[in-house]
Amino acid sequence: MEIRSLHPLFAAEALGVDLSHPLDDDAFGALRRAFEAHSVLVIRGQDITPAQQVAFSRLGELEIHVLKQFLHPEAPEILLVSNETRDGKPIGLGDAGHYWHSDLSYLAEPSLGSALYARVLPRDGGDTLFASMHAAYDRLDPTLRARIHHLEAVHDYAYRGDIQADAGTRPRLTPEQRARVPPVVHPVVRLHDGTGRPALFVNEGFTPRILGVPEEEGRTLLGALFKASLDPSVLYRHRWRVGDLVLWDNRAVTHLATGCPADQARTLHRTTIKGTRPIGPRANALAAA
Numbered sequence: 001m002e003i004r005s006l007h008p009l010f011a012a013e014a015l016g017v018d019l020s021h022p023l024d025d026d027a028f029g030a031l032r033r034a035f036e037a038h039s040v041l042v043i044r045g046q047d048i049t050p051a052q053q054v055a056f057s058r059l060g061e062l063e064i065h066v067l068k069q070f071l072h073p074e075a076p077e078i079l080l081v082s083n084e085t086r087d088g089k090p091i092g093l094g095d096a097g098h099y100w101h102s103d104l105s106y107l108a109e110p111s112l113g114s115a116l117y118a119r120v121l122p123r124d125g126g127d128t129l130f131a132s133m134h135a136a137y138d139r140l141d142p143t144l145r146a147r148i149h150h151l152e153a154v155h156d157y158a159y160r161g162d163i164q165a166d167a168g169t170r171p172r173l174t175p176e177q178r179a180r181v182p183p184v185v186h187p188v189v190r191l192h193d194g195t196g197r198p199a200l201f202v203n204e205g206f207t208p209r210i211l212g213v214p215e216e217e218g219r220t221l222l223g224a225l226f227k228a229s230l231d232p233s234v235l236y237r238h239r240w241r242v243g244d245l246v247l248w249d250n251r252a253v254t255h256l257a258t259g260c261p262a263d264q265a266r267t268l269h270r271t272t273i274k275g276t277r278p279i280g281p282r283a284n285a286l287a288a289a
Ligand code: SIN
Pocket: 081, 096, 097, 098, 116, 126, 127, 128, 255, 256, 257, 258, 268, 270
């Protein structure tokens, strides 16, 4: 196996990997290390079944998405990210990730990482952008960095769900779905639990406000952090080919589906790996005291 860098700051490609056969411990360990070191790992040219994707994704336990109507019929661990329809009904989440986000940051224990496998791609567009939240944090002005170090922010799926439902792009959450995803609070700066490296942990998709500061100041702070995380120097654009599997670290990057023409089909299979409660510098300092 060879790991080849795709960007000066993060993102790499793993060459010489065939996920249609079980990986031995050495190969799996090498991939796990590359994943933690580079945050986004691209594995091209794969021909795998849903069961093989599920088997490979077990860097941790897998999430079953709250939108049950879009789970793969053979493997509920796979969420269909798709704009295709069958019998007039969408087969998957057509607008998944059309805003910057870290998968499931609205859970008390957000996702550790996700694997997206390309099955059907449009002729035009359909790229995915990734932002390194480590690099975005490193680029912050030291005064701003000090200001946010001990702050916490709200992450809320219903906030995003209401925006999508108002735009008519997604069914409104049922009361039962809403009850399963109450708002949660996470540190604004997250220490990566594998490497200890700090990263910004806010995103436009799911973070409506910062706690403990006046509302206006919170909005300004969030605006500054979102801007820093979208600096072109911290972005990697993935141009998909059928058979690509991209594994990314939700503790370290945010991502955005850039979209494609509505009359061109796009279907990908996503597995989402469970993570742990985010720890920030404040919790770390308290634990050390
Ligand atoms: C996602 O946010 O999980 C989907 C990204 C994409 O479809 O490019």
